[in-house]
Amino acid sequence: MSAKIMRLETMVETLQEDLKNFGKGKKKDASLALPRAPAKFTCKGHKSAITCVAFHPVYSQVVTSSEDCSIMVWDYDEGQQEKKLKGHIDVVQHVTFNQDGKLLASCSADLSIKVWNVEKALCVKTMKGHDHTVSCVEFIASGDRLMSCSRDKSIKLWDVQSGYCLRTIQGHRDWVRQVKITPCSTLFASCSIDHTVRVWDFKKAEEIITFRDHKHVVDAIAFSHERADKVLLKHVHGTNGSKEAEAKTAGSNAKETSSPYTPQFIASASRDKTIKIFHIPSGAMVADINGHENWVRGVLFHPSGKYLLSCADDQTIRVWDLEKRFRCRKILEDAHDPFVTCIDWNMSRPVLASGGVDNIMKIWECS
Template sequence: MDGVNKISVTLSGTQAEELNSALAEYLQRNGYQKTFETFVDESGATVKNDVQHVGLMEKKWSMTLRLQQRIINLEKRIQELESGGIIAPRHKDLKSSATWIPRPPEKLTLNGHRDSVMKVVFHPTYSVLLSCSEDHTIKIWDLETGQLERSFKAHLSTIQDLCFDATGNRFASCSADASIKIWDFGDSYDCLKTLRGHSHTVSSVVFVPNKSWILSASRDGTIRLWDTTTGFCTQTFEEHEDWVRRVCIDQQGQLFASCSNDKSIIVWCLNTKKPLSKLIGHTHVIECVLFVPQEHNNKIAGDHMKKYANEHDVKPTLIISAGRDRVIKIWDALSGACLMDLEGHDNWIRDMVLHPSGAYLISVADDKCMRVWSMEETQRCRVINAHDHFIYSVDFHKRLPYVATGCTDSTIKVWECR
């Protein structure tokens, strides 16, 4: 249909079955017999005539209309409060608010896990947070209310990592049970695929941009590339000599990097499946690594970075790493040159995340602190005493002014940025 915007919505198998059943029941009950028969023949829908399902289509439609009106009324009320200066504006573009950083006290403390929180990750769009734990569960939290929306046992052992795909329609988890699972993010949270092939703990997982692939890293010393459509492993990378702690990928999906207990970082070309460089400089296990988006290069150490780029006649691809030597290192990924060190943590650094504007780096460690590093003035650092125990994970919402931290005491804290 010309001039009509088409919106693609992917339903899980269970959701599609329920929708078809409700639609078939509606057609039959309202006398659209020919349409009903054709629809049932083509869709394979089964009509459910119990009390729970009769009239379900009308109930869903009425509920949608009521919710839409409620949202409109709430949005109007919030706008009135914002314009009157009674509350702070909510959904500003973080990239235009480069000075926004997490500030104490915490906005929310989320309790529910029964063991160490291994990973916290925000939905790319919604005000929703996912967490995973040594208690084998994944929990889904509403950031507006602080309420636990959903909890389910996802693996047979500690869940090490979580990540969303770019759309937010799917997320992946990996575990000490040596498996990776891909989940539907929706009403049902169905497990869409279980990927097996690693022979030990899977410690990291990431979706490849614009591809139906994911990368995983494992204690078995390998990185694996998986086809999420078939569930098959298509490539195994074996350059590391010990546990591979983390794998990350650049925005374009062309390069990925891995860090290991062997104290090295390897930068790989995804197209050729070959290593491009090996970064040596850490003196202990490297816990985390991330790429700096190219557009943020000019935010990193200002004059120092310009001088390096001019001297080498390159626009460097920057990588940041951190680990148990308590040092954060900034590297030129392709030359292997370490450009600078950031020191300040008093214990193992566990995780870090770049501010959406590129102006700050936030790191967490076993010293119970969250540090906010200025990327332009790298010696300037704000220290927040965030938890009473080791902090394993940190994430920054891409659109909303929130930072989350996950701790070994089983708590999660959400910090508002301003």
């Protein structure tokens, strides 16, 4: 009953705020667009649960991976399947594009990492070296290397062209669920079944800090970006900011920096039903977000920097307001049945994709 009351209160607050900000004669800021129900497209094709969704950085395509061992490429403008990539012989755990979208990397419970030419639907490289399920893979910004993490407790760095493993990084005590790399490639982070989130120096491959605040498996992490940092620094230095906070974000009002930015925060999603946000330089936890009623599976920062999005096994996708004490801004009810496994935001256009245990990928328009 209390959960239902909280959801109704969230709906009322959202409507009141929308009326105040975007009432008669007021133009809505497109940069603040949020996903709205119902979903524009419900895409069926996979025979088992969807494990990951990833938007193409240039074209109107979104890629899904699944427990049915396949990868599918979809046109999100039409909601139609374009291609199917076959090659893995066990669950495909994760997919990711390089910066120009010419290459796609995938990883699997078959212990392999594959690199694909998506246009030709062709596997151009297969990498092997992990001793157990490979759970996540990410390209370095330059595109010539990628990182992977595994149930064998390790993180590996690979050369894309040769397929050789360049480095193996140890530290976690159990299955490493995800690895993420900053755009500037100075830091990377990992999360694990060992309940920790770890941030590492990329060049030295040395651990910088470990966050041990979760009480259960940490399934997903996301680095912040410059706009989000500007909002979150207020929670570190006070609501009105400070000279230090202002110095770190100076000029970002007028113009975003063109060079790659080093994020100051990391968000984590856990099976303890919480989302936490940590300030990397100080090691402080700035947010402990409660609201989901089951395991939280995915988390990402909204491009505006004002919101955080999450998905969970409670069938919902939720939007959290970073400016207003991390309260729940919006809930997409019954997004998937029974569990929402993954979400991704299209950085070219305001569109959200989600995947679920129901074998379905959904496209959500934002406004």
